[in-house]
Amino acid sequence: MTLALEAPRFVKTLPLLRVDHVSKTYGDVQALRDVSAYAYPGEVLGIVGESGSGKSTLLRMMNLEETPDQGSYSLNLPETEGNLFDLDRFARRMLCATKIGIVYQNPHLGLLMKHSSSGNVAERLLVAGERSFATLRAKATTALEASEFPLERLDAPPIELSGGMQQRVQLAKAIALEPALLLLDEPTTGLDVSVQALVLDTLKRLQQDRQITMVIVSHDLGVIRTLADRVMVMRRGQVVETGLADQIFQDPQHAYTQQLVHAKL
Amino acid sequence: MTAVLEIDGLSKAFDLHHLGNRIAAFSKISFAVDAGEFVLLKGANGAGKSTLLRTLYRSYLPQAGQIRFQSSHGEIDLARAAEVDIAYLRRSEIGFVTQFLTARPRVSAEAIVAEPLRLAGVAADDALEQARHALDIFGVKPDLWPAYPTTFSGGEQQKVNLARALILPQRLLLLDEPTASLDAKARAALVARLAELKSQGTAMIGVFHHPDDVEHLIDRIVDLTPDHYNEEDRADVAV
Numbered sequence: 001m002t003l004a005l006e007a008p009r010f011v012k013t014l015p016l017l018r019v020d021h022v023s024k025t026y027g028d029v030q031a032l033r034d035v036s037a038y039a040y041p042g043e044v045l046g047i048v049g050e051s052g053s054g055k056s057t058l059l060r061m062m063n064l065e066e067t068p069d070q071g072s073y074s075l076n077l078p079e080t081e082g083n084l085f086d087l088d089r090f091a092r093r094m095l096c097a098t099k100i101g102i103v104y105q106n107p108h109l110g111l112l113m114k115h116s117s118s119g120n121v122a123e124r125l126l127v128a129g130e131r132s133f134a135t136l137r138a139k140a141t142t143a144l145e146a147s148e149f150p151l152e153r154l155d156a157p158p159i160e161l162s163g164g165m166q167q168r169v170q171l172a173k174a175i176a177l178e179p180a181l182l183l184l185d186e187p188t189t190g191l192d193v194s195v196q197a198l199v200l201d202t203l204k205r206l207q208q209d210r211q212i213t214m215v216i217v218s219h220d221l222g223v224i225r226t227l228a229d230r231v232m233v234m235r236r237g238q239v240v241e242t243g244l245a246d247q248i249f250q251d252p253q254h255a256y257t258q259q260l261v262h263a264k265l
Numbered sequence: 266m267t268a269v270l271e272i273d274g275l276s277k278a279f280d281l282h283h284l285g286n287r288i289a290a291f292s293k294i295s296f297a298v299d300a301g302e303f304v305l306l307k308g309a310n311g312a313g314k315s316t317l318l319r320t321l322y323r324s325y326l327p328q329a330g331q332i333r334f335q336s337s338h339g340e341i342d343l344a345r346a347a348e349v350d351i352a353y354l355r356r357s358e359i360g361f362v363t364q365f366l367t368a369r370p371r372v373s374a375e376a377i378v379a380e381p382l383r384l385a386g387v388a389a390d391d392a393l394e395q396a397r398h399a400l401d402i403f404g405v406k407p408d409l410w411p412a413y414p415t416t417f418s419g420g421e422q423q424k425v426n427l428a429r430a431l432i433l434p435q436r437l438l439l440l441d442e443p444t445a446s447l448d449a450k451a452r453a454a455l456v457a458r459l460a461e462l463k464s465q466g467t468a469m470i471g472v473f474h475h476p477d478d479v480e481h482l483i484d485r486i487v488d489l490t491p492d493h494y495n496e497e498d499r500a501d502v503a504v
Binding site (some may be wrong): 001002003004005006007008009010011033043198201204227229230243244246247250251253254255258261262 | 279282323325329338346353369371380
């Protein structure tokens with residue numbers, strides 16, 4: 001056993017994100033069981049676990065795509081109060097469009113594959129109420145540039161782009177409105193290793209330049225190690241361990257985490 | 266002198282679940298370090314020297330004991346401090362120096378060295394100037410400053426790493442064999458920088474394979490060899 005940790009004493013800011021005691025059942029399957037998580041402003045929380053651990057379900061809840069059977073979710077932002085799971089559909093859509101960005105492993109979930117790349121990014125701005133064509137174009141271009149997307153391909157539809165470029169379009173769409181929270185669901189899984197490194201590098205830069213709070217879900221420990229400040233390990237719908245990233249990788253406490261870390265190439 | 270760090274009854278063991286056993290690293294260690302004091306850790310391989318440094322930095326979680334640290338915000342027990350407080354102290358007051366650089370793709374040497382200053386709120390121009398000065402002192406040639414260290418040799422990477430690790434004066438510095446495989450010029454620069462930080466009041470705890478590299482900096486030696494654990498005054502010991 002290790003020592004119980006104290007509440008923060010020097011850092012007075014509150015977490016930006018708090019998920020408390022969330023449980024969710026699909027038929028006979030308990031996808032999440034009493035899961036709690038938090039992330040401080042500017043912090044990168046990594047969630048690792050194998051398929052079926054509940055990590056992606058948890059991320060979809062943070063994006064208000066799913067509602068749990070029990071539990072609450074709050075973001076410490078102006079004009080955002082109470083349990084966000086209680087919001088109606090319209091309020092959810094608005095909150096997601098303006099405060100939360102998400103990048104999915106599968107670009108088909110996040111993009112209209114036959115519309116232009118800049119149009120995909122601009123759509124996000126339209127939802128938030130932007131109507132001037134010039135502003136839309138300019139903001140979309142800025143976001144694509146920040147995602148290190150080649151600007152000569154602005155008008156190419158994602159279906160004609162490589163996997164790495166599709167992820168950059170998703171990322172541009174996610175950050176176009178400068179969200180407080182960026183959610184990443186296996187953002188580099190399925191990409192070539194070299195492309196994966198470049199996308200991770202872009203994410204790292206964005207995080208440092210803009211101090212965005214991020215939650216990244218991956219089964220790939222290398223990805224988590226590259227990006228995360230703090231790591232949460234999930235298994236069968238439960239949190240088995242959380243800690244500072246270097247502690248989780250160098251001194252894992254739980255048998256399952258030790259197995260995961262030792263299995264890493 | 267005021268103690269910056271008081272280690273009290275600190276114990277660390279590793280539970281290896283797949284083997285079903287526990288490996289003790291060290292147990293019931295107690296000693297204090299004052300501001301501006303340099304403590305050398307001694308002991309055979311496996312005595313727990315590096316493990317102790319990593320436990321103080323909280324990369325490892327201890328099983329028992331206290332690590333009372335006098336931060337600029339008051340006292341805190343590093344053995345029990347919240348993760349967010351540890352992360353904050355690592356950015357501002359507690360440094361860890363190894364011989365290895367974690368290079369990142371497409372980040373220049375000067376940007377890597379400037380980063381701790383940037384995180385501490387130093388303006389970009391000023392941080393860059395200080396970073397270049399530090400690289401120069403450690404003997405990294407100016408044409409390498411804007412280049413990416415991922416492609417540097419091991420020795421050059423190590424110099425970039427030291428320049429970065431020592432650029433921001435800290436209250437507590439943990440040194441894990443930083444001189445290993447350094448060339449003579451860089452070693453001299455490292456020792457000079459440590460002496461400078463020490464005179465500014467940084468408390469240091471170090472593990473050195475060749476302690477003679479830092480001989481004149483050592484104030485006290487703590488021997489971690491089990492059954493033989495004690496403290497000795499520098500004056501009594503031939504290093």
